[in-house]
Amino acid sequence: MYDFEWETKDGCKKSKIVFVTWVPDTAKIRQKMLYASSKDKFKRELDGIQIEIQATDFSEVEEQVFRDKCN
Numbered sequence: 001m002y003d004f005e006w007e008t009k010d011g012c013k014k015s016k017i018v019f020v021t022w023v024p025d026t027a028k029i030r031q032k033m034l035y036a037s038s039k040d041k042f043k044r045e046l047d048g049i050q051i052e053i054q055a056t057d058f059s060e061v062e063e064q065v066f067r068d069k070c071n
Contacts, residue, residue: 001046004066016050016070019043025056 005015023035043049051069055061 017048018051019049020053
């Protein structure tokens with residue numbers, strides 16, 4: 001969970017709750033399946049998630065990715 005705050009081009013401050021998951025491409029299929037099922041159960045218990053990002057590489061958790069998903 002991450003409270004992502006940013007400023008729009010017109011200077012308006014915004015924030016969204018982002019749920020980030022990380023499973024590298026190098027993980028074994030069994031590990032990926034176990035992670036996915038556990039993640040879904042955990043996510044259902046949380047309130048307020050506005051955006052979900054499923055990352056497998058560091059490039060998928062850069063600030064610009066968050067901005068693109070939130071806009």
